[in-house]
Amino acid sequence: MSKEITPRSDDYSQWYIDLVRKAGLADYSAVKGCMVIKPYGFGIWENMRDALDRMFKDTGHVNAYFPLFIPKSFLSKEAAHIEGFAKECAVVTHYRLKNAEDGSGVIVDPDAKLEEELIVRPTSETIIWNTYRDWIQSYRDLPLLINQWANVVRWEMRTRLFLRTAEFLWQEGHTAHASKEEAEQEARTMLDVYADFAENWMALPVIKGVKTENERFAGAVDTYCIEALMQDGWALQAGTSHFLGQNFAKAFDVQFSTKDNTLEYVWATSWGVSTRLMGALVMAHSDDEGLVLPPRLAPTQVVIVPIPKPLPELEDIAQKIASDLKGLGIRVKIDTDDQNRPGYKFAEYEKLGIPVRLGLGKRDLENGTIEVARRDTKEKSSVAIDGIAQHIAGLLDEIQQNMFNRALAFRNEHTTSVDTWDEFVHVLETKRGFISAHWDGTSETETAIKEQTKATIRCIPLDAVEEDGACILTGKPSKRRVLFARAY
Amino acid sequence: MSKEITPRSDDYSQWYIDLVRKAGLADYSAVKGCMVIKPYGFGIWENMRDALDRMFKDTGHVNAYFPLFIPKSFLSKEAAHIEGFAKECAVVTHYRLKNAEDGSGVIVDPDAKLEEELIVRPTSETIIWNTYRDWIQSYRDLPLLINQWANVVRWEMRTRLFLRTAEFLWQEGHTAHASKEEAEQEARTMLDVYADFAENWMALPVIKGVKTENERFAGAVDTYCIEALMQDGWALQAGTSHFLGQNFAKAFDVQFSTKDNTLEYVWATSWGVSTRLMGALVMAHSDDEGLVLPPRLAPTQVVIVPIPKPLPELEDIAQKIASDLKGLGIRVKIDTDDQNRPGYKFAEYEKLGIPVRLGLGKRDLENGTIEVARRDTKEKSSVAIDGIAQHIAGLLDEIQQNMFNRALAFRNEHTTSVDTWDEFVHVLETKRGFISAHWDGTSETETAIKEQTKATIRCIPLDAVEEDGACILTGKPSKRRVLFARAY
Numbered sequence: 001m002s003k004e005i006t007p008r009s010d011d012y013s014q015w016y017i018d019l020v021r022k023a024g025l026a027d028y029s030a031v032k033g034c035m036v037i038k039p040y041g042f043g044i045w046e047n048m049r050d051a052l053d054r055m056f057k058d059t060g061h062v063n064a065y066f067p068l069f070i071p072k073s074f075l076s077k078e079a080a081h082i083e084g085f086a087k088e089c090a091v092v093t094h095y096r097l098k099n100a101e102d103g104s105g106v107i108v109d110p111d112a113k114l115e116e117e118l119i120v121r122p123t124s125e126t127i128i129w130n131t132y133r134d135w136i137q138s139y140r141d142l143p144l145l146i147n148q149w150a151n152v153v154r155w156e157m158r159t160r161l162f163l164r165t166a167e168f169l170w171q172e173g174h175t176a177h178a179s180k181e182e183a184e185q186e187a188r189t190m191l192d193v194y195a196d197f198a199e200n201w202m203a204l205p206v207i208k209g210v211k212t213e214n215e216r217f218a219g220a221v222d223t224y225c226i227e228a229l230m231q232d233g234w235a236l237q238a239g240t241s242h243f244l245g246q247n248f249a250k251a252f253d254v255q256f257s258t259k260d261n262t263l264e265y266v267w268a269t270s271w272g273v274s275t276r277l278m279g280a281l282v283m284a285h286s287d288d289e290g291l292v293l294p295p296r297l298a299p300t301q302v303v304i305v306p307i308p309k310p311l312p313e314l315e316d317i318a319q320k321i322a323s324d325l326k327g328l329g330i331r332v333k334i335d336t337d338d339q340n341r342p343g344y345k346f347a348e349y350e351k352l353g354i355p356v357r358l359g360l361g362k363r364d365l366e367n368g369t370i371e372v373a374r375r376d377t378k379e380k381s382s383v384a385i386d387g388i389a390q391h392i393a394g395l396l397d398e399i400q401q402n403m404f405n406r407a408l409a410f411r412n413e414h415t416t417s418v419d420t421w422d423e424f425v426h427v428l429e430t431k432r433g434f435i436s437a438h439w440d441g442t443s444e445t446e447t448a449i450k451e452q453t454k455a456t457i458r459c460i461p462l463d464a465v466e467e468d469g470a471c472i473l474t475g476k477p478s479k480r481r482v483l484f485a486r487a488y
Numbered sequence: 489m490s491k492e493i494t495p496r497s498d499d500y501s502q503w504y505i506d507l508v509r510k511a512g513l514a515d516y517s518a519v520k521g522c523m524v525i526k527p528y529g530f531g532i533w534e535n536m537r538d539a540l541d542r543m544f545k546d547t548g549h550v551n552a553y554f555p556l557f558i559p560k561s562f563l564s565k566e567a568a569h570i571e572g573f574a575k576e577c578a579v580v581t582h583y584r585l586k587n588a589e590d591g592s593g594v595i596v597d598p599d600a601k602l603e604e605e606l607i608v609r610p611t612s613e614t615i616i617w618n619t620y621r622d623w624i625q626s627y628r629d630l631p632l633l634i635n636q637w638a639n640v641v642r643w644e645m646r647t648r649l650f651l652r653t654a655e656f657l658w659q660e661g662h663t664a665h666a667s668k669e670e671a672e673q674e675a676r677t678m679l680d681v682y683a684d685f686a687e688n689w690m691a692l693p694v695i696k697g698v699k700t701e702n703e704r705f706a707g708a709v710d711t712y713c714i715e716a717l718m719q720d721g722w723a724l725q726a727g728t729s730h731f732l733g734q735n736f737a738k739a740f741d742v743q744f745s746t747k748d749n750t751l752e753y754v755w756a757t758s759w760g761v762s763t764r765l766m767g768a769l770v771m772a773h774s775d776d777e778g779l780v781l782p783p784r785l786a787p788t789q790v791v792i793v794p795i796p797k798p799l800p801e802l803e804d805i806a807q808k809i810a811s812d813l814k815g816l817g818i819r820v821k822i823d824t825d826d827q828n829r830p831g832y833k834f835a836e837y838e839k840l841g842i843p844v845r846l847g848l849g850k851r852d853l854e855n856g857t858i859e860v861a862r863r864d865t866k867e868k869s870s871v872a873i874d875g876i877a878q879h880i881a882g883l884l885d886e887i888q889q890n891m892f893n894r895a896l897a898f899r900n901e902h903t904t905s906v907d908t909w910d911e912f913v914h915v916l917e918t919k920r921g922f923i924s925a926h927w928d929g930t931s932e933t934e935t936a937i938k939e940q941t942k943a944t945i946r947c948i949p950l951d952a953v954e955e956d957g958a959c960i961l962t963g964k965p966s967k968r969r970v971l972f973a974r975a976y
Contacts, residue, residue, distance in 0.1 A: 030562070030618050031606065034555035039634060042552045064530045067522035068608070068639055068655050069578075072585070074518070076594045086585040090557075091596050092608065093581045095643040097560070097574040106564045108579050108605055117596055118519065120556070120580065120608070130518050146527060151556055151639065155583040167556050 005351075007288045012232045013160075019282060020161045023291050023351050026278070033159045033166030040352065041278060043299035045169070048277060049149065051201050051296070052171065055193050061145045061173060066127050068151075069118035074126040077251040081125065084218020088155040090120040090166075120153040125219060125270055128174045129248040136176060136266055138257050143186070144176040152274075162279035163236075163488050170274035176266045178256065180245070183267035184222075187243040190271040191224040194239035202277065203294040203403035204228050204284050205411055206238055207434070207483060209459025214446050217270075221245035227458045227483065229411045230283040233432025235458050235485035238280050241271035279488070284407055285376075291353025292375055294403050295396040302332040302392060303354045305345055307361040309338045314360055317385070321358065321370075324389035330396065350375060355399050356392060376403055417481070424472050424484070428453055434485050438469035438478035445473050455484045493839075495776045500720045501648075504771060508649045511779050511839050513766065521647045521654030528840065529766060531787035533657070536765060537637065539689050539784070540659065543681050549633045549661060554615050556639075557606035562614040565739040569613065572706020576643040578608040578654075608641040613707060613758055616662045617736040624664060624754055626745050631674070632664040640762075650767035651724075651976050658762035664754045666744065668733070671755035672710075675731040678759040679712040682727035690765065691782040691891035692716050692772050693899055694726055695922070695971060697947025702934050705758075709733035715946040715971065717899045718771040721920025723946045723973035726768050729759035767976070772895055773864075779841025780863055782891050783884040790820040790880060791842050793833055795849040797826045802848055805873070809846065809858075812877035818884065838863060843887050844880060864891055905969070912960050912972070916941055922973050926957035926966035933961050943972045 004022045006014040020026050025041030037045065053063070069092060076082045096112030099105070121127065128146075135141060149171045159165050173190060177183040191208055198204045206226035216223045220242035228238045246265040249255070255263045285292040295301050302325055306314040318334050325332040335345060342359070349357050359371035370388060373380045376399050383391055414433025418424045427435055439445060439457065449472075450456050464480040471478050492510045494502040508514050513529030525533065541551075557580060564570045584600030587593070609615065616634075623629060637659045647653050661678060665671040679696055686692045694714035704711045708730035716726045734753040737743070743751045773780040783789050790813055794802040806822050813820040823833060830847070837845050847859035858876060861868045864887050871879055902921025906912045915923055927933060927945065937960075938944050952968040959966050 027619075027622075029555045030615070031555045031557045031559060034557060036555065036619055037553040039550040039552045043550065046551065062527040062531065063534065064527045065525040065657065067517045067519045067524065068641065069519045069522060071519060072594060072596075075585075082585075082594055086587075086594060089583065089585050090580045090606075091582040091585070092578045093596065094579040095577065097563075097570075097577050097579070097607075099574075106560060106570055106574060108560075108581065118578075119585075127518065131515075131524055134515075153556065169553065 005288060005290065008231065015288070016279075016283060017161060019286055019290060020279075023353070025282070025291075026161045028161070031166075033156050035159075035161050035165045035167075037169070037275065040299065044281070044293070044297055045275060045278060047297045047299065048197075048201070049171075052193075052197055052273065053149075055197060056147050056171075056173065059189060059193060061147045061175075063148060064146050065148055065150070066124050066131065068121055070121050070124070070127045072117045072119055074130055075119050077126060078219045078247055080247075081219035081251075085122045085154070089122060090153045090155055092118040092120065121150070122152055122154045123270075123272070124148065124150070124152075124172055125174065125244070125248050125268075126252070129252040129254055129268070132176055132266070133252055133254045136254055136256050139178045139259055142176055142178045142256060142266070143182065145173075145186075146175065147171055147173040160279075162275055162282075165275075168275045170272050172270060172272040175269045176249075176254070177269070178258070178264075178267070180267050183245075183269050184243050187222070187224055187241045187269045187271065190269070191226065191239075191241040194241065194271070194273060195226050197273075198226055198228065198238055199404060201294065201296050202281055202284070203400055203407060204238065204280060205404065205408040207459065207461055208463075209461045209483065211240075211459055212443070212446055212457045212482070214443050215456065217242045219244060219247050221247065224462075225459050227434075227485075228280055228284060229407075229414060229433060229485070230280070230488070231410070232283070233414055233486075235434065235487040236276075236280050236283070237458070237487065238277060239271070239273040242269060244268035244270060285403055286353065289347070290351030292403065293353035293355060295355040295400045298353065298355050299331065300333045300352075300354050301330050301396055302356045302358060303335055303349050304332065304358045304360055305335045305342060305349070307342050307359050310336050311362075314362070314365070317365065318360055321360075321385070321388055325392060328389055328393045330389075330393060346373075355396060358388075358392075374399055376406075418472065419469070421472050425453060428455055428484075428486065432486070434458070434483050436481045436483055437472045438480075439482050440471035440474050440476035440478055445471060445476075449473055449484070453486075455486050458483045458485050458487060493776060493778065496719065503776070504767075505649060507770060507774055507778060508767075511841070513770070514649045516649070519654075521644050523647075523649050523653045523655075525657070525763065528787065532769070532781070532785055533763060533766060535785045535787065536689070537659070540681075540685055540761065541637075543685060544635050544659075544661065547677060547681060549635045549663075551636060552634050553636055553638070554612050554619065556609055558609050558612070558615045560605045560607055562618055563607050565614060566707045566735055568735075569707035569739075573610045573642070577610060578641045578643055580606040580608065609638070610640055610642045611758075611760070612636065612638070612640075612660055613662065613732070613736050613756075614740070617740040617742055617756070620664055620754070621740055621742045624742055624744050627666045627747055630664055630666045630744060630754070631670065633661075633674075634663065635659055635661040648767075650763055650770075653763075656763045658760050660758060660760040663757045664737075664742070665757070666746070666752075666755070668755050671733075671757050672731050675710070675712055675729045675757045675759065678757070679714065679727075679729040682729065682759070682761060683714050685761075686714055686716065686726055687892060689782065689784050690769055690772070691888055691895060692726065692768060693892065693896040695947060695949055696951075697949045697971065699728075699947060700931070700934055700945045700970070702931050703944065705730045707732060707735050709735065712950075713947050715922075715973075716768055716772060717895075717902060717921060717973070718768070718976070719898070720771070721902055721974075723922065723975040724764075724768050724771070725946070725975065726765060727759070727761040730757060732756035732758060773891055774841065777835070778839030780891065781841035781843060783843045783888045786841065786843050787819065788821045788840075788842050789818050789884055790844045790846060791823055791837050792820065792846045792848055793823045793830060793837070795830050795847050797830075798824050799850075802850070802853070805853065806848055809848075809873070809876055813880060816877055816881045818877075818881060834861075844883060846876075846880075862887055864894075906960065907957070909960050913941060916943055916972075916974065920974070922946070922971050924969045924971055925960045926968075927970050928959035928962050928964035928966055933959060933964075937961055937972070942974050944975055946971045946973050946975060
């Protein structure tokens with residue numbers, strides 16, 4: 001176990017922060033609430049971004065870029081939207097600094113006050129729909145399927161690296177449609193894209209569902225979400241896709257002429273995932289030794305470590321194996337450090353979560369074998385060098401699948417159906433995880449449950465079956481179970 | 489000629505703006521000074537970014553991400569730096585909005601005033617060097633070779649799409665080194681990378697040089713630059729690479745222990761290119777019909793247009809050609825629109841600057857040929873369908889090279905050596921372009937020339953030869969010619 005990293009059993013929160021910092025993913029910055037994403041962490045994020053970007057393009061979307069700043073009056077145009085974001089807005093009020101006349105230093109120039117304050121975007125629906133008004137006249141201009149990769153700012157007092165920071169990176173899709181049905185379909189399609197990404201790239205099983213009114217995005221008609229379970233039994237919302245109805249079209253007067261030559265308001269969706277996914281990735285899979293990265297997202301998938309240290313006679317074979325692996329599209333690195341001992345290096349690579357480590361020793365070579373260590377199970381085996389590249393390619397797939405299966409088994413073990421309040425509270429306090437229970441469908445009950453237990457309704461699962469029951473708190477009738485959990 | 493686009497000969501500035509807007513590259517936004525980069529323009533920028541990113545990684549750099557906000561006190565720590573940027577800073581002073589008590593709407597909450605104002609980054613040297621203090625202790629931590637892709641804000645009163653906007657996108661490299669020599673070498677290496685990119689991707693010949701003190705980056709010891717010439721004879725700075733000496737290390741107290749166990753300040757570089765390159769791309773190559781894009785950056789390199797309109801019997805052959813082109817890594821699109829006439833479509837594709845257009849008519853098919861139209865020369869030819877994909881691959885290379893050659897010939901024709909003030913003024917007023925002339929080496933003379941003529945010293949070319957001469961303004965002795973021009 002790494003001495004730098006607090007064990008999960010001692011303090012799960014501290015384990016997370018230690019790991020994020022010590023594995024070189026991110027760190028706090030001098031600016032309150034803002035993080036620095038370090039090179040190794042950014043490398044993982046680049047892999048996430050590239051995979052998602054391809055999936056967006058494969059589903060017909062294009063990228064664009066809209067301004068960082070939003071006039072205060074725009075943000076105020078959709079009532080629920082401003083209500084949701086007003087309390088966390090960074091506000092630009094001036095556009096110039098100057099030297100203080102008393103020589104005390106640089107001050108904000110009071111003569112350079114903006115007529116209207118600008119908000120640093122917390123999300124871009126308002127500035128984008130104000131732009132769409134110029135872009136959309138006719139049904140021929142629809143659909144508009146646009147995404148942007150951007151930084152956004154939501155002022156937070158209590159922050160945690162990746163999970164909750166004042167500034168974060170994300171993508172936000174903003175689409176415009178001629179019909180309600182098409183927009184609803186788009187929101188569901190993008191939810192499927194997110195679920196596909198979470199499960200097949202992050203090895204993270206997710207529940208697809210719809211949010212209750214309390215948890216809905218400010219300005220949405222419906223918020224769809226994917227919800228994942230972390231190793232401490234807390235849930236994490238990993239992505240949301242909103243059907244916005246005509247709310248923003250009405251707020252910004254975006255109408256189109258239909259084929260029948262009538263004017264109608266445009267239908268909208270928006271959808272986003274953020275660097276929060278980095279937090280989910282860490283918390284779902286990693287252990288007390290460090291990161292455990294799914295091979296498809298690992299910046300380095302295989303590291304070759306000459307033992308006891310790099311020697312000329314090992315170099316050729318290491319290069320040959322690396323070259324064969326690269327030929328199969330595998331990201332590989334050869335350890336050329338001759339200062340540190342193998343034990344130290346192994347611990348470092350475990351901390352970094354590199355999926356496969358190859359130990360290349362002289363004795364192995366004589367036998368025509370190599371030591372293969374996998375990060376997920378920590379198993380080691382001796383494998384013939386002949387055909388090693390193909391073996392590793394298969395092993396990386398196996399690790400990817402195993403990580404998903406393990407996370408799925410954990411989630412299944414930690415998803416409990418309960419029918420009484422006592423059971424509900426007991427499971428929350430002991431086993432944790434997702435709790436499937438009946439709820440009477442009112443915001444008041446949801447709020448009361450949250451106040452008493454800190455558990456929220458994560459979603460109404462899309463595959464929930466109709467089932468008569470009684471609300472765990474009020475005993476009132478319910479038609480289906482919803483999913484509760486304490487959540488990040 | 490496109491009716492939507494003002495001819496260059498009528499009004500070059502208006503031609504530029506018309507083109508940027510009508511070809512779907514960018515548009516003004518509701519936020520003063522900020523632009524919207526539209527999907528087609530963003531597609532070109534993505535190709536630029538991806539090519540540059542690969543070049544940075546191939547030269548050993550990694551990406552990271554630093555905060556958008558910079559505490560005012562950080563920006564003030566390097567004297568020349570704050571002097572250079574103070575007048576164009578967007579300042580965040582508050583972090584919350586609230587409903588006005590009189591019901592008049594949403595206002596900035598006066599209780600949510602920041603203790604220290606935050607500046608939206610105009611560039612990131614200060615926040616990054618404040619971070620590097622924690623990352624660098626020993627020579628073993630060096631070099632640090634980090635880049636970030638980010639948005640930055642420099643408040644501008646007079647803006648022009650891509651060329652000068654309050655917010656723009658860029659990359660900024662920030663490297664840290666153990667020796668002066670290594671840092672100087674890095675600054676020169678990255679200048680070479682920029683020149684390589686400009687010439688081989690943008691088809692834009694550039695002069696590599698070093699800036700005079702007047703034009704140097706605020707906080708740099710030396711600013712290297714690449715300078716390009718636009719079709720109107722004005723110069724455009726296309727990228728800069730700064731040797732920062734120990735200025736930021738001293739301002740932020742970043743020292744490292746050397747191999748000899750002494751403490752030294754770290755040596756630094758920074759270097760950047762921005763969405764300004766989009767403006768350079770347009771102004772260097774395009775014409776009155778629209779964009780002319782170099783094939784390596786064009787989002788679509790080839791469009792196949794069935795004539796007179798898409799027909800089932802043409803579809804198979806179009807698909808076959810497209811498939812063959814894709815097999816060669818060529819970005820191809822088939823026009824499936826059956827509403828508009830070929831003449832309209834041709835004009836549209838010319839406006840978009842698609843390098844090669846294939847006209848697929850029934851008569852051509854009978855002859856086993858296809859019409860190939862190239863955007864750069866507007867030549868059309870009839871080419872055998874058999875082997876067409878290989879032909880197109882070669883043609884795209886030829887177009888790329890031809891565009892570079894044409895721009896180079898233009899620059900050569902518009903680079904004039906002058907030895908007298910009268911000649912200097914005459915060339916500036918008539919032929920324009922780069923003017924190679926002697927200068928006495930003082931800031932006063934440079935300023936006087938700028939005030940009288942609006943021409944600035946673009947750079948002292950790196951390949952300038954020693955040559956005795958007399959300053960065109962003062963007649964004082966000079967050791968080498970420098971390059972003057974009016975510049976964007």
